[in-house]
Amino acid sequence: MIDLDRALDLDDPEADDFLAAIQGNIVKGHGRDFTAHVLLRMGDDVPAVRRWIAGLAAERVTTALVARRATLAWRGTGGPGEPFAMVLLSASGYRHLGFPDEQLPVPSGRFVGPRDREYFEFGMKEQAGRPRSFNDPPASEWEEPYRQRIDAMVLLADDDEQRLSDTVDAVVASTAGVADVLTTERGRVLRRTFPRGTLVIEHFGFQDGVSQPIMVQQDADREIKARGNVHWDPTAPLSLALVPEPGGGFGSFMVFRKLEQDVAALHRALRDLSVRAGLPVAEVGAMAVGRFEDGAPAVPTGTVDPDADPNDFHYDQDPAGTRSPFHSHVRKTNPRGDVPRVIGAPAEFERARRIVRRGITYGERPDLADGGGTEAPATGVGLLFMCFQGNLDQFAIQQEGSDSNDFVRAGVGVDAVIGQNAQPAAQTWPSDGTVTFTMANFVKLLGGEYFFAPSMAFLRGLD
Ligand code: HEM
Structure with missing residues (x-):
């Protein structure tokens, strides 16, 4: 059996x-x-x-x-x-x-x-x-x-x-x-070419599909060999x-x-935040997603193979949210240690909330094809988000995590990428910094x- x-x-x-x-x-x-x-x-x-x-x-x-x-x-x-x-x-x-x-x-x-x-x-x-x-x-x-x-x-x-x-x-x-x-x-x-190679991306322009729970032992062993597991074990x-x-x-x-992405609005917000924070757009983008566009995590990674997708990191390396703020998308949706450290729930509970993502982008992007001459779209493109789980409550990371101003700590604000909230709290960029700015509501549920x-x-x- x-x-x-x-x-x-x-x-x-x-x-x-x-x-x-x-x-x-x-x-x-x-x-x-x-x-x-x-x-x-x-x-x-x-x-x-x-x-x-x-x-x-x-x-x-x-x-x-x-x-x-x-x-x-x-x-x-x-x-x-x-x-x-x-x-x-x-x-x-x-x-x-x-x-x-x-x-x-x-x-x-x-x-x-x-x-x-x-x-x-x-x-x-x-x-x-x-x-x-x-x-x-x-x-x-x-x-x-x-x-x-x-x-x-x-x-x-x-x-x-x-x-x-x-x-x-x-x-x-x-x-x-x-x-x-x-x-x-x-x-x-959708793919985009970076120095590291041609990678699968989502419409905001970031590499997607990197971090997944791996349910076949041999696949996990292979991934650990390529990406390392000093900080993170992807096995599930x-x-x-x-x-x-x-x-x-x-x-x-x-x-x-079906999640529509307002690409124009997110890019505008990142540009505004970049001016407010006095930091390059690439850096504030990494604070919003928790990864740079080419997939490099905002938190230092233990992945040594330059060709491997980097995924070996943990928020014990960044307990104050200096690099990957508490509102960053990947931190909200897979808090890698925040739940035991901040809330006191067992680490196994946090690992049991992981989801197996199988989404794919939809919609055309003429602006990417013509070398950037056309405006990025505000409607008509997005993600056909799909995820598998043994308990649909694992998906509560959306409503209890990403949509909440108070996860994993009171007042940190919603997930800067997918958070939906009529009253989003201003986030602090980074979490232990002084710049406040609100990023929310760029992704809209059209049905599901x-x-x-x-x-x-x-x-x-x-x-
Ligand atoms: C990771 C984008 C919706 C959960 C990521 C990454 C990006 C991204 C760029 C980083 C690459 C990676 O680690 O694979 C988006 C966009 C979305 C969206 C643009 C909507 C249009 C969602 C939703 C959920 C979700 C609805 C679940 C509530 C996750 C998880 C990870 C992730 C669990 C991996 C975190 C980790 O293990 O470190 N997403 N995402 N995403 N996303 Fe999303």
Whole structure:
């Protein structure tokens, strides 16, 4: 029996069976450059919907084992590789398929609170006030498709954009008489060249996807070798993202949020702050994100390999927030030691709040293509944020951390990158300095939902 409380050891004789029983993209990212997120409302012919999902599972859905082998093969050959697909269900999807609330997936693990199952049961639209209040805009202000009941997402991904479009057409055609397609979001990886190499970035211009919990022991060993682990151990138990399913398999809770980025406003704010603080824009940017644009952490890193993404740092190296202020994005969302040091909660609790990010950027950037001649966009671009976790309360880092003026210490202000708050407190730059300036509300939630990625056996068994 695979032990969820540890990282997966690929040499375990049961590892392949375990990976063949779960969907890909949870334990390890699918790594494709182009994605399509088909959001669906199921139709009234429930047996037909069940058959349709079982058919997708048989024909298209990529198991974690197949995904892993495809990645290894791709490393050898390059090129467009294989298409990737997964199916995710919301609570309304489960109910529509005939599962009563007692059979919905529930969070598990040492730190699960009595009301944590409510995130999934109520869904993202109904969240306000239960179990905790959010600073999210109300669903009435979301984009129209997201105001509808969303039962499922089919996530398709490919390195060949045309082949992805063909797959989307085929999947959408197959929904006829079975489900309504509410919207199809398209994601594409954005890259930028730095002296260290060509790196994946998000729209504000910073390297993204660097720091992840690693749930395969051999991958963690490789990463530690390249990046070091004097200060930070990226290893994570499988239970960080996977939970036992009521039917006996394993699956994962997923947060999906379409986040619009006002790139023009953030860049303007950094320029203003740079003047106010008398520091280069690059330095105040690193204080906002906690990393420089090329991914170098604001806190000195123990990573020695110049080609590796630097991730070996801890806030015990910067207890006063001199380099990475308490409001910096990566410090709010992974406080690396602040929770035990400042709040006094166990270090294991803090590590159990980590999330497994799988987001991708959306929207066009003509301003990057024309050498900077056009203004950076204020709307129309952003992140299709996705993260997996074993308990949706792990995502409370958004509302209790990033959106709060008082995490991890009273009055430090919201997360300078993603914090949403109608009354943001002015942050101090750096946290032990004297310059006060407010950076908040550059990222806007346009819609989203909580999903669960069921096991392969669950999906196939719907027929
Ligand atoms: C890391 C940008 C939304 C959680 C990062 C990094 C950037 C970034 C540039 C540093 C690179 C890295 O360590 O991988 C953004 C942007 C967002 C966004 C532009 C919205 C448009 C979110 C949300 C959450 C989140 C909604 C969760 C509430 C994290 C976490 C890390 C991270 C956990 C890694 C921190 C660490 O382990 O040190 N993000 N992010 N991000 N972000 Fe975000």
